[in-house]
Amino acid sequence: MSKIKVQEIEHTGNTNTNAAITLDANNNVTFDATVTATTFSGSGASLTALPAANLTGTLPALNAANLTSIPAANLTGTLPAIDGSNLTGIAASHPAWFGKQDTAHNIPNVTWTTIINLGDEAVNPSVNSGGWDESTGIFTVQSGQAGVYYAFGGAGIDDIQSDDIVRVGISKNDAEPSVYSETRAQQTESNQIYAAQMSQVFTLAVGDTLRCKVYHNEGSTEPTEQAYTFFGGFRIFAT
Numbered sequence: 587m588s589k590i591k592v593q594e595i596e597h598t599g600n601t602n603t604n605a606a607i608t609l610d611a612n613n614n615v616t617f618d619a620t621v622t623a624t625t626f627s628g629s630g631a632s633l634t635a636l637p638a639a640n641l642t643g644t645l646p647a648l649n650a651a652n653l654t655s656i657p658a659a660n661l662t663g664t665l666p667a668i669d670g671s672n673l674t675g676i677a678a679s680h681p682a683w684f685g686k687q688d689t690a691h692n693i694p695n696v697t698w699t700t701i702i703n704l705g706d707e708a709v710n711p712s713v714n715s716g717g718w719d720e721s722t723g724i725f726t727v728q729s730g731q732a733g734v735y736y737a738f739g740g741a742g743i744d745d746i747q748s749d750d751i752v753r754v755g756i757s758k759n760d761a762e763p764s765v766y767s768e769t770r771a772q773q774t775e776s777n778q779i780y781a782a783q784m785s786q787v788f789t790l791a792v793g794d795t796l797r798c799k800v801y802h803n804e805g806s807t808e809p810t811e812q813a814y815t816f817f818g819g820f821r822i823f824a825t
Contacts, residue, residue, distance in 0.1 A: 679731050683718035684709035684818030690809045693743060698755070698762050698799045700724070701741050701815055709818065723817055725796045733824040735788045739798030742781035742814025746771045746804055753801040754782040758790070763799055781814035789825065 594605035608616040685704025693699045704720040715728040725737075737756045746752060750771045755763020769782045780802075788796065798817035802808060 679713050679715075679824075680821050681714045681717055681725075681728070681731050682709060682711060682818075682820035683714060683725050685718075685720040685723075685816065687810060687812040687815035690812055690815075692807045692809050693800055693802060694807050695805060696801070696803050698757070698801045700757070700760075700797045700799050701739070701810065701817060704815075704817055706812075723797050725819060727790045727792050727794045729792055731821065731824075732791050733789075733821045735790050735796070735819055735821050736785065737788060737796050737798075737817075737819030738783070738785035739817035740781060740783035740814055741798065741800035742779050742811030743800065743802045743804070743808050744779050744811050745777050745808050746775065746780040746802065747777070748773050748775050750775075750780070750802060750804045752780045752782050754784045755799055755801075756784055756786045756788070757797050757799045758788055759795055760797065766801075779811050779814070781811065787822070 595607040686706040755766030
């Protein structure tokens, strides 16, 4: 086996004061200019400052724990089916309420009146944060709960006479309902129960209220019918 022992190698036309290739006593090689080869092999652990534009191919399946400051705009694709308990900044407040009347109350004639006493089959989760009061029949939007809401309700009135009407509407901030449903008694009817139902979508801010109101034009004050009287709703999405 032959050996060539040198410390420096350079081209015969070299005008640079530095040798093109330098070897030290431990066989470490230093190149003074560009190195070109068809392929390279061995560890790349000491390679630094590699331009991102020159990295191609498939990323290895490595632990990504040290990846930081990844722009959200660069995250694409489908989220994996993993536990989302540590996700933050996701609105978790979705109020919902419902109540059916547990005790009848009297409704004056030709007067829009809030239905109350809605304690039966109650839906009042803690996320409502006290926004639903079944006794007064009023839902109030709490802090952090602004959004678009779907509300629905119905009411029945006893002792309706011929051609009398019963109306039901959802009231925002205690205003007279701007839209409502109506049921009219048939001619010759006497002392009958008539009911109406209504649903509507609202955009609500914090502090806004919703309530279900009923109206009739029977000649005197008449009681509600509990089985036909209810009010509920829920937030569709936040705004």
